[in-house]
Amino acid sequence: MSENTADLHPLDDATRLAPGPDGLLAGRTTPAYWNMASPFGGVTAGLLMRAVLDNPERIGTPVSQTVNYCAPIAQGDFTVAVRVVRSGRSVQHFYAEIAQNGTITTNATIICAVRSQTWRHQPATMPDAAPAESLPAMPAGAPVPFIGRYEFRFLEGEPRFGPPLAEPRSPHSLFWIADRPARTLDFVSLAAFCDIFFPRVFQVRGHPVPAGTVSMTSYFHASQAEIDAQGDRPLLARADALRFGDQFCDQFGELWSDAGTLLASTSQIGWFRQ
């Protein structure tokens, strides 16, 4: 059962947008996806994706999204402005901004395309992984609400929130991920899953420090048919990182269908203190 009055899935509730007479879309944060001081960055990416998917000028399906987290979104109302920057015959570029009380909290560029069949090749191989149903789900009851909206089943690199480790451990994690409650995959949830990796700075230090995503870029390799074929079954998620220092660190990730298709790849630069 969904937890909100409209009987929507919580992700659909959190990404609900109402067109206004000023051409802006009106949205509102929900408690279900709250993080420390702002909504979960993934739900904000999903919301911006929905704003583009709903745009009457859109001609294709999502290929790429960059979301810049400029300032926290406070609990309450916000607006989303979307415009077409350039529309070619088959590739279309959107620019979007979320604003709240006169501050631009988030901006994004999103590219859609009318894709047609070509030569195809997937050099990346799906990591070996025991089936999701054979693994225990990470217990709910996490310190921030949005974690409870996802079901994590770790194969490698389970989060550790203890005292700092003496030596940094590997930034690599591998886990199955699903919406909780279950939800059929679409581009909104795929955009959100791209931010589901715990900050790699927590991962390597085994210890939480103040941290947040500054900019995330996701590439959508999946066709609509591949997304539809996945249904509501868990995706395999892999994350890693290259370098940490002077308050910033990168991370990159992959999201795989359980049939071995790379649905999306993503990277981000995050901020941390200490």
Added chain:
Amino acid sequence: MSENTADLHPLDDATRLAPGPDGLLAGRTTPAYWNMASPFGGVTAGLLMRAVLDNPERIGTPVSQTVNYCAPIAQGDFTVAVRVVRSGRSVQHFYAEIAQNGTITTNATIICAVRSQTWRHQPATMPDAAPAESLPAMPAGAPVPFIGRYEFRFLEGEPRFGPPLAEPRSPHSLFWIADRPARTLDFVSLAAFCDIFFPRVFQVRGHPVPAGTVSMTSYFHASQAEIDAQGDRPLLARADALRFGDQFCDQFGELWSDAGTLLASTSQIGWFRQ
């Protein structure tokens, strides 16, 4: 010797911007960095980087850049508009657009930050590579002018422009790269180097097909001191890719100092035909 009257390095000439009374910056394409139907995407990234570096409101050094190639830039004049989307205490978000004859050809988001020292860690390791000076430079005389502005010394995955291979080869390449003529590294050239990898679709098929970068995201890990330490010596460049199909493919890359420091990491989504 530089090839232009102002005796600037060709990269400085190609990224020259003049502030206008309308608040826009005026630029002009140069033959030196011409690609098939537009300037080399890297020089456009470098130009947008310079537009932000020159912005009087800038408070930090570059952390992240996403450039979206919306339409070809024709030979001739263009304008660049840059605005601050959000400026926090230490992180600043810019949005920039290049326009030519009323068309937005390119847009970008660039993030700068005042960085201070924190815990640091580089889990990525520099690929093994024979020294640049021990390897032959790829002969000049390439089919497009911008290739002549770079000195490539391949260790793995040299480009092959023959008939299509029967079986796709690895998308991986490893090579030393330098400006030609030599130029001291800065954030402008580092932004440009992020696009220096031949399209991975050429790489795996061993054969050129119509292709271009659609969106590129680069993360700048380097401090100013690390950039200054590199001088004009070659960087080690590594590229790879995950999936090709339905007209689009990703690629990702790393740029290393010769001292083993990861200066930048980058990813892009490209378009191809056939």
